Amino acid sequence: MAERDILNFDVAIVGAGPAGLAAACRLGQLTRESGREMSICVLEKGAEVGAHSLSGALLDPVALTGLFPDWEKRDPPPMTPVTQEEVHFFANQSRRLKIPPWLVPRPLHNQGCYIISLGRLCQWLALQAESFGVEIFPGFAAAEVHYDAEGNVAGVITGDVGLDRDGNPKDNFQPGVLIEAKYTLFAEGCRGHLGKELVERFQLGWNNASNDESGDEARQQDRFQCDPPHYGLGFKELWRIDPAKFHPGKVLHTWGWPLDAHTEGGGFLYHWLDNLVSLGFVVGLGYENPYLNPYQEFQRWKTHPQIRGLLQGAERLGYGARALNKGGWQSIPKTVFPGGLLIGCEAGFLDNARLKGIHTAMQTGVLAAEAVAEAFAANGRNDEVTGFERRWRSSWVADALYRTRNFGPALNRWGAYVGGMYSWLEQNILAGKVPWTIHNKTPDHARLKPAAQFEPIEYSGADGKVSFDILSSVYLSNTNHREDQPCHLKLKDPAIPVEKCLPLYDEPAQRYCPANVYEIVQEPEGPRFQINFQNCVHCKACDIKDPFQNIIWTPPEGGDGPRYVNM
Amino acid sequence: MKILVAIKRVVDYNVRIQIKPDGSGVMLEGVKMSINPFDEIALEEAIRLKEKGLAESITVVTVAGKQAEEQLRQALAMGADHALRVDTDQDLQPINIARVLEAIVKREAPDLILMGKQAIDDDCSQTPQMLAGLLDWPQATFVSKLELADGWVRVSREVDAGLEELSVRLPAIISADLRLNEPRYVKLPDIMKARRKPIDILTLDDLSVAMAPQLEIVKTEPPPPRKPGRKLASIEELITELKQMGVLS
Ligand SMILES: Cc1cc2nc3c(=O)[nH]c(=O)nc-3n(C[C@H](O)[C@H](O)[C@H](O)COP(=O)(O)OP(=O)(O)OC[C@H]3O[C@@H](n4cnc5c(N)ncnc54)[C@H](O)[C@@H]3O)c2cc1C
Ligand code: SF4
Numbered sequence: 001m002a003e004r005d006i007l008n009f010d011v012a013i014v015g016a017g018p019a020g021l022a023a024a025c026r027l028g029q030l031t032r033e034s035g036r037e038m039s040i041c042v043l044e045k046g047a048e049v050g051a052h053s054l055s056g057a058l059l060d061p062v063a064l065t066g067l068f069p070d071w072e073k074r075d076p077p078p079m080t081p082v083t084q085e086e087v088h089f090f091a092n093q094s095r096r097l098k099i100p101p102w103l104v105p106r107p108l109h110n111q112g113c114y115i116i117s118l119g120r121l122c123q124w125l126a127l128q129a130e131s132f133g134v135e136i137f138p139g140f141a142a143a144e145v146h147y148d149a150e151g152n153v154a155g156v157i158t159g160d161v162g163l164d165r166d167g168n169p170k171d172n173f174q175p176g177v178l179i180e181a182k183y184t185l186f187a188e189g190c191r192g193h194l195g196k197e198l199v200e201r202f203q204l205g206w207n208n209a210s211n212d213e214s215g216d217e218a219r220q221q222d223r224f225q226c227d228p229p230h231y232g233l234g235f236k237e238l239w240r241i242d243p244a245k246f247h248p249g250k251v252l253h254t255w256g257w258p259l260d261a262h263t264e265g266g267g268f269l270y271h272w273l274d275n276l277v278s279l280g281f282v283v284g285l286g287y288e289n290p291y292l293n294p295y296q297e298f299q300r301w302k303t304h305p306q307i308r309g310l311l312q313g314a315e316r317l318g319y320g321a322r323a324l325n326k327g328g329w330q331s332i333p334k335t336v337f338p339g340g341l342l343i344g345c346e347a348g349f350l351d352n353a354r355l356k357g358i359h360t361a362m363q364t365g366v367l368a369a370e371a372v373a374e375a376f377a378a379n380g381r382n383d384e385v386t387g388f389e390r391r392w393r394s395s396w397v398a399d400a401l402y403r404t405r406n407f408g409p410a411l412n413r414w415g416a417y418v419g420g421m422y423s424w425l426e427q428n429i430l431a432g433k434v435p436w437t438i439h440n441k442t443p444d445h446a447r448l449k450p451a452a453q454f455e456p457i458e459y460s461g462a463d464g465k466v467s468f469d470i471l472s473s474v475y476l477s478n479t480n481h482r483e484d485q486p487c488h489l490k491l492k493d494p495a496i497p498v499e500k501c502l503p504l505y506d507e508p509a510q511r512y513c514p515a516n517v518y519e520i521v522q523e524p525e526g527p528r529f530q531i532n533f534q535n536c537v538h539c540k541a542c543d544i545k546d547p548f549q550n551i552i553w554t555p556p557e558g559g560d561g562p563r564y565v566n567m
Numbered sequence: 568m569k570i571l572v573a574i575k576r577v578v579d580y581n582v583r584i585q586i587k588p589d590g591s592g593v594m595l596e597g598v599k600m601s602i603n604p605f606d607e608i609a610l611e612e613a614i615r616l617k618e619k620g621l622a623e624s625i626t627v628v629t630v631a632g633k634q635a636e637e638q639l640r641q642a643l644a645m646g647a648d649h650a651l652r653v654d655t656d657q658d659l660q661p662i663n664i665a666r667v668l669e670a671i672v673k674r675e676a677p678d679l680i681l682m683g684k685q686a687i688d689d690d691c692s693q694t695p696q697m698l699a700g701l702l703d704w705p706q707a708t709f710v711s712k713l714e715l716a717d718g719w720v721r722v723s724r725e726v727d728a729g730l731e732e733l734s735v736r737l738p739a740i741i742s743a744d745l746r747l748n749e750p751r752y753v754k755l756p757d758i759m760k761a762r763r764k765p766i767d768i769l770t771l772d773d774l775s776v777a778m779a780p781q782l783e784i785v786k787t788e789p790p791p792p793r794k795p796g797r798k799l800a801s802i803e804e805l806i807t808e809l810k811q812m813g814v815l816s
Contacts, residue, residue, distance in 0.1 A: 005756050048599050120597050133760075137755060161752045177755045240588060275588070317585055472582065480581045563581050565595045 004157075005177045009039045009135075010439035011372060012155055012181035014142040014194060017053060018118065019344020019361035020187030021125035021555055026369035028132020038245045038376060040134045041179065042126075043158065045141035045538075047559040049126040052538055054270055054567045055358060056278060056440035058082065058113045058251065059121065062396070065363035068128065080273050081111045090257035090267075094305055105420070106427045107404050108249055109290030110136035115270045117276070117566045118358060138310040143186075145194055145340075152382040153339030155181040161386045161557050167486045182381035183339060189541035190231065190345040191324045193553055198337065205229070205333030206443075226445040229348055230408065231323050231512055232265065233541045235298040235474075235514060236280035238318035238566055245310055246275045258300040261415040263287045264326075264408075264427070267301050269310070270354070276317075278565070279307070282355070284326060285444040285512075285545050286412060289454045293511040294541075295321075296459040299467035311466045315332030319476040320567050321514035321539040324357065325350040329398075329405035330439055335364075337390055339382040343368045349397060353404035353423065360381035360397050361438035361470045367391040409440045446540055448547045451506040470516045474535050478563035479515065481534045481556050487532050488556035489517065489542065495544065497529035505547055510552040512541050568622045568737075570613040570675035573668055574642055575623040576607040576635040577688040590786045593688070602638045605683025607645075611750040612713060613681050614646040621715050624648045626675055630667050631812040632656045636766055644753040645759035650766045651675075655778060656712035663778040665697035672702060674721070675740065679720070684709050684742040693744040711746040 011027055024042050025093065027504045031038045047050035047277050047485040059079070064071055087104045089097040102111075117273040126136050143159035155178065162173035186195050206228040255266035272278050279428030281298035325331070332349065335342045343349070343364045350357030371387035394399060406426060411419035426434055464468045481488070491497070500508045502520060507529070509518035515535040521528045538561045543553040578584060579599040587594055602610070616622045616752035626649040627642040629635045639650040653667050672680065692708075699706035711730075712723035718737050723730045725744055735741075771778060799805050809815040 005754060007756060043745060047581075050597065051599055077773070121599065135759060137758065140755060154796065172749060172751050174752045175752060179755075377594065476583065478582045563599050564583075565582065566598075 002467040004175045005176060007041075008378060009041045009179060009181045011038065011040045011185065012179045013040070013185045013187055015040040015187035015189060015192070015318075015346070016046070016049045016122060016126060016136060016138065016255055017187055017189050017344060017361060018122065018125065018358045019189070019365040020185065020215050021049075021122055021129055021290055021365070022063065022067055022362035023185050023187065023343060023365035023369045024129040024134045024136075026366045027373060028134050030369065030373040032132060034373070034377065036377065036560045038373070042129065042134060042136045043140045043142050043156065043179070044136065044138045045555050045558055046138055046561060047563055049136070050122045050137045051563045052561055053119040053122050054320045054564055055118035055236070056109055056270060056280065056355065057116050057118045057358060058270065058352075059116045060356055060358065060359040063366065064360045065475040067362065068367055070487065077116060077272055078116040080248050080271070082113045082115065082251050083248065085110055085251040085254075088252065088254045088306065088324065090254050090304055092257050093303070096254075096304070096306055105353065105407075107351070107368050107407070108253065108453065115249065115251070115272045115301065117272070117278070119564055121566050123359070133500065139559035140177075141558045142179075142194060143210050145197060146178060146180065146383060148339075151338075153184050153198070153337065154382050155179045155184055157287055159555055159558055164484050165487055166488060169476045170484075171379055182376065183341070184386065185341050185343055185347050185365075185368055185372070187343050187361075190325050191553075192346045193543070193555065195342055195346040198340065198342070199333050204335070204337060204342070206331070219420070219561040226333060227439055227441055229325060229331045230327040230412070230440060231264070231285040231544050232282045232326050232445055233285055233321060233512065233514065234280055234282045234295050234324050235295065235315055235321045235538065236278060236319070236567060238276050239277045239311060239314045240317050241277050241310060241314040242312070243275050246277070246310060247271050248273055252531070254301075255416055255420070256321050257304065258282070258297050259416070261417055263292065264411050264416065265297070267307070269307065276289065277310070282324065284412070285323070285489050285541065286440075286442075286445055286447045288449045289457070290448055290451045290505040290508040291454050291457045291511070293457065293459060294474075295470055295511075295514050299462065300459065302466045303463070308466050309312055314353055316476065318565060318567055319473040320537055320562055320564050321541070323540045326352045328352045328406050328408050329401040330403070330409065330437065334389065335392065336384050336386055339383050341368045341372070341385055341388050349401070351400050351404060353407035353427070360400070363397050364392055365396065367395060367397075374497050406434065406436075406438045409438035412440050413438060445545050445547050445549055448505055448508065450504050474515045474537070477515070477537050478565070479535060479537050479561055480563075481536065481560040483534060485557050487531055487533045488554050489533050489536065490554055492550045492552065496548050498527050501546070501550070502527060503546060509542055509546060510550065512540055514541065518542070568679065569677040570622050570674055571672065571676065572606070572610045572625060572627045573680070573681045573682045573685075573694070574610065574627055575603045575686045576600050576629065576631055576638045577603045577686055580687055581602055581658045584721050586787050586789045590788060592784065592787050600634070602641055603683050603686045603688075605685060605745070606688070607683075607684050607750045608745065608747050609741075610642055610645060610647060612743060614751075616692050616715060616746065617646070622679070626677070627653060628653065628668070630655055630664050632661060632722040639766055640758075640761045641753065643764050650764070651769065652766055653769050653771065655771060657778050658784075659756055660778075660782050661691050661693035662779060662781055665701055665769070666776050667774060667778070668694070668698050669689065669701045670776050674774075678760050679737060680777055682739045682740065682742050684744050693740050695740050695793070699740045700770055702740075703709035704738055704740055705733050706740040706742070707733050708742040709744045710741050711744045713741065713747065723814070726813065752798060753774065762816060800810060
């Protein structure tokens with residue numbers, strides 16, 4: 001069998017999202033300033049940078065401006081400043097209430113933000129990073145963490161390619177490459193599969209009394225009580241609408257219908273440019289009813305007259321889905337461990353109240369880069385870069401997350417109405433300065449209740465105009481996985497779906513997966529759990545929501561997965 | 568022996584094509600681009616010939632703007648020795664590309680030219696044939712198997728009736744079909760090396776070729792949407808339906 005190649009870098013970065021790429025750019029800048037050579041690489045599982053990026057997206061430019069004060073002169077990706085914003089409460093399938101601006105919780109205001117495509121932003125950031133000599137390798141997933149003899153993180157190993165369905169090497173088999181690095185930055189985004197392993201191995205997160213170096217009493221108290229991470233599943237579609245209805249820079253957020261008051265979530269709709277509208281829907285993954293179908297809720301949302309009216313005669317160009325972090329401040333684990341750092345959504349740095357994580361991802365990337373460069377200058381390697389914890393805890397990222405820390409848990413505890421009112425009070429009247437912290441100690445997968453407690457939900461069929469069946473949607477994600485490879489969705493125990501999850505929860509994977517990967521097929525011998533892994537869009541919802549935590553997402557062959565365009 | 572492989576940068580085969588709203592062409596902004604898959608197969612075959620010791624060097628050429636250097640680097644990472652880009656931002660029409668390649672052949676003097684049987688963007692399937700005509704070289708198109716011996720290439724080509732076996736004398740032009748081989752995965756260290764290799768750039772003036780357009784794209788339209796399918800309950804129902812549609816009698 002072929003030998004494993006070894007490549008050496010000073011810094012390896014896993015994931016070419018805004019966190020990883022901002023870190024790469026900052027490291028590049030610092031190398032140039034200091035004149036001291038530092039080799040930097042970025043691994044990205046998507047076929048190209050941006051292919052797996054999916055976001056709203058409203059960009060708060062604060063981190064971008066910090067990184068490149070002259071970004072406007074660097075041929076930036078297409079952006080439209082927010083000019084007009086509305087928040088609507090959907091009371092039912094036809095009524096809506098426009099919320100006056102003074103009643104909107106303060107974090108939901110978006111003046112000064114830009115409507116962007118995250119994929120395009122990442123492609124631009126990649127060009128900037130390459131101009132500093134950073135090596136970016138799209139099409140290569142980091143499959144394993146590499147530990148040195150002392151158990152410190154010392155790099156990553158990319159996935160093998162050319163295996164057949166049973167895991168046997170084919171003619172064109174290539175073993176993964178060992179990327180050895182003095183420091184490894186993990187920037188896989190929400191629910192990174194390596195990040196999950198690291199949090200467990202180094203006991204960084206939930207259920208773990210980690211040490212806090214910041215002096216702040218209240219904050220320290222929180223650290224000892226790190227909550228489990230919480231998530232939402234975000235759907236997005238890109239539409240080209242009638243020019244007469246297009247208002248560049250207009251932003252709409254909705255909450256309420258079709259979700260009930262116990263289920264967190266809401267819709268967004270952004271007029272981007274060239275008559276292109278980005279719209280989507282987020283469903284909190286802490287939902288209780290296993291019959292809930294997030295995809296169908298999203299399709300239903302589009303049939304509200306306010307959305308349907310806009311989409312009349314419009315063309316749908318893209319579809320995709322991705323999990324996002326909702327845990328906020330209370331769920332952030334310790335971010336450093338020997339040889340490695342967690343940045344961006346890998347650590348859960350998303351301001352849930354603002355549904356914004358791009359700016360915090362970029363800023364934590366920048367701060368990590370500065371801390372790593374400092375450690376590197378002191379000839380450090382494979383040790384714990386404590387400077388990063390210190391830096392982010394005294395940055396605006398910590399302030400922002402701390403200020404809105406009760407937003408998610410309040411919604412979770414009291415539902416959209418009372419929780420929403422609470423947040424308005426806390427943010428608009430008390431300016432986020434309350435001494436208490438609300439917690440949510442139940443992981444999302446454990447909140448699911450047995451199917452017997454609910455009636456199945458009837459969703460009306462797709463109309464083919466604004467609502468669509470799931471397979472025609474998946475088609476628009478351009479996703480593909482080479483068929484003859486091992487299934488990348490692993491079951492710890494293959495019997496659980498049919499023997500336990502089906503009778504108890506009616507196997508919710510059939511419904512929460514936004515790409516129809518999981519099916520219960522009725523055979524003469526009885527039900528069978530089928531995994532159509534080729535459809536997977538790498539959203540990570542199954543890894544999060546499976547009530548038995550039996551489904552493990554692992555990276556498929558590098559380059560496989562969605563090929564999002566302008567998402 | 569020298570092999571010349573011509574490659575084209577096209578929208579990745581996994582990406583669903585989107586038409587510009589004014590019908591003037593296909594949207595390319597932010598879209599993943601790749602080496603045309605048939606060209607990649609042609610290149611893979613060239614590399615295998617070299618690995619068998621039957622060829623000394625492989626040159627890849629593309630006629631395109633600077634962005635296509637991404638695909639040339641990919642070709643270098645796969646195993647090509649030299650990369651050449653003929654700079655143009657004009658519309659790529661078969662006869663013009665064939666003329667440019669003719670000039671390249673005069674410069675590079677290859678013994679074998681390997682090309683994809685067609686580009687998946689315009690599906691023309693004309694350039695190899697036109698180039699063979701211009702050079703007055705023997706050609707074998709849609710090749711699914713290839714062997715080299717004593718100055719001859721023995722090929723199998725897929726035709727409607729089955730497989731046709733042909734021998735063509737070198738120098739020759741071969742166009743590759745899907746089943747010729749399965750291209751290799753590029754290796755990370757090779758990608759790094761390929762990034763440091765030079766790419767030669769020629770202009771149309773250097774080659775004294777003018778690309779006068781011979782075709783004009785009048786309009787691009789998406790295919791009509793597929794009508795939704797229907798589930799029928801039984802074979803009987805299917806037969807009744809087919810009879811009603813006049814398919815069965
Ligand atoms: C529907 C939706 C709407 C949103 N709206 C907004 C908004 O309006 N404004 C805002 O600021 N934020 C928004 N967000 C959040 C924002 O998108 C994220 O916070 C941000 O993308 C996080 O950046 P990141 O770099 O940490 O991770 P990601 O953007 O997820 O990037 C991670 C990258 O790493 C790659 N990767 C993962 N694992 C591996 C591996 N093992 N090997 C190699 N590569 C790997 C992935 O392919 C990906 O490219 C939204 C999110 C969603 C889902
Ligand atoms: S299989 Fe899992 S990761 Fe893939 S699309 Fe479905 S829920 Fe998302």
